[in-house]
Amino acid sequence: MINLAIIGTSWITQQFIEAADETKTFKLARVYSRTEEKAQAFIDGLSKLDGSAVKISTDLNKFFESDDFDTVYIASPNALHFAQARLAIENGKNVIVEKPSTSIIREYTILDTLAHEKGVYFFEAARQIHEPIFKKVQSYVDDNREQLTGATLSYMKYSSKMDSFLAGKKPNIFNPKFSGGALYDLGVYAVYDSIVLFGTPNKVDYEPEILSSGIDGSGSLTLKYDNFDVNIIVGKTKNSYMPSEIYFGKKTLLMDSAGDITKLTEAGSDKKLSEIPTTKSDNPMDSEAVEFARIMNENDTETYAKLSSYARKVNRVLEQARTSAGLVFEADKEK
Numbered sequence: 001m002i003n004l005a006i007i008g009t010s011w012i013t014q015q016f017i018e019a020a021d022e023t024k025t026f027k028l029a030r031v032y033s034r035t036e037e038k039a040q041a042f043i044d045g046l047s048k049l050d051g052s053a054v055k056i057s058t059d060l061n062k063f064f065e066s067d068d069f070d071t072v073y074i075a076s077p078n079a080l081h082f083a084q085a086r087l088a089i090e091n092g093k094n095v096i097v098e099k100p101s102t103s104i105i106r107e108y109t110i111l112d113t114l115a116h117e118k119g120v121y122f123f124e125a126a127r128q129i130h131e132p133i134f135k136k137v138q139s140y141v142d143d144n145r146e147q148l149t150g151a152t153l154s155y156m157k158y159s160s161k162m163d164s165f166l167a168g169k170k171p172n173i174f175n176p177k178f179s180g181g182a183l184y185d186l187g188v189y190a191v192y193d194s195i196v197l198f199g200t201p202n203k204v205d206y207e208p209e210i211l212s213s214g215i216d217g218s219g220s221l222t223l224k225y226d227n228f229d230v231n232i233i234v235g236k237t238k239n240s241y242m243p244s245e246i247y248f249g250k251k252t253l254l255m256d257s258a259g260d261i262t263k264l265t266e267a268g269s270d271k272k273l274s275e276i277p278t279t280k281s282d283n284p285m286d287s288e289a290v291e292f293a294r295i296m297n298e299n300d301t302e303t304y305a306k307l308s309s310y311a312r313k314v315n316r317v318l319e320q321a322r323t324s325a326g327l328v329f330e331a332d333k334e335k
């Protein structure tokens, strides 16, 4: 059994806990929150599992000194991931940290190196690449790679925090202090798609629409490969219903989203559309929870190295994109 603790008490942590619980391999042992009340409310809200034995910490150092858990899931604002993950690794804990795991590539390298030295796992939770539907996309691309001529990936969702931002508040996700914005929050999914499906791009260029807080509300990212381009549209200030597409000359593969694929359609060279049968779990975090548990239990170093390599490349591309646009986070100033 993997004894799990969590940092962050928002809905995404609840979703991960439910996915982890379904694996029958993780057991929630401890919750960290800045306040006892929020931690207790979070535990009380876990209707699908018994939280009566779950402990609470409100002091981060004491939390990591606890020996009742070996793995921590971190879902705090992006800019806090680095310090929290470093403390976790220094205390010998395995870390599953939400995407993007770091604000700058230097932080990624430090955590990756430290995790190797300490002999613990450091996973970036890029849920979509573990889902069966994404694996279908991967095998479609592999089978048709010789005809590959590019892709257009779109992921734009009007943020649940946008109205509050428009009302003059500064929610974490629109605050450069917390390394938020459209590219780091949603673009990261499309960058993952590109890195996993097509490899590392030769050139990265980001054209953002900057909000009054100094963060990107939306933007257009181009990844240049040897023989084709991947054009990515991301946004947190509008809703898009545009499909994402991967081109193979006369044929096209359509996905209904770059970050949360639920439907795949093939447009053949005769332009006829046919849906590709797929499966999708109700909880999009199920597959990653199963995979992280499997890798740790089987000590599957080969798959772990592959995931680490994807994460390193994604974090580097995000930083390159930001740099190309002159988009500055507070984490840059701490370099």
Ligand SMILES: NC(=O)c1ccc[n+]([C@@H]2O[C@H](COP(=O)([O-])OP(=O)(O)OC[C@H]3O[C@@H](n4cnc5c(N)ncnc54)[C@H](OP(=O)(O)O)[C@@H]3O)[C@@H](O)[C@H]2O)c1
Binding pocket: 007, 008, 009, 010, 011, 012, 032, 033, 034, 035, 038, 039, 074, 075, 076, 077, 078, 080, 098, 099, 100, 125, 127, 172, 173, 185
């Ligand atoms: N994989 C996915 O599908 C998915 C979906 C959504 C989000 N995410 C990722 O999950 C992470 C969290 O996102 P979110 O939208 O949940 O963030 P959030 O609501 O801003 O914060 C998450 C938690 O962090 C703590 N926190 C908030 N502000 C803080 C501050 N100023 N100082 C210290 N702790 C603070 C809070 O916990 P306490 O008050 O209990 O301390 C809060 O519940 C991000 O990395 C995001 O990219 C992933």
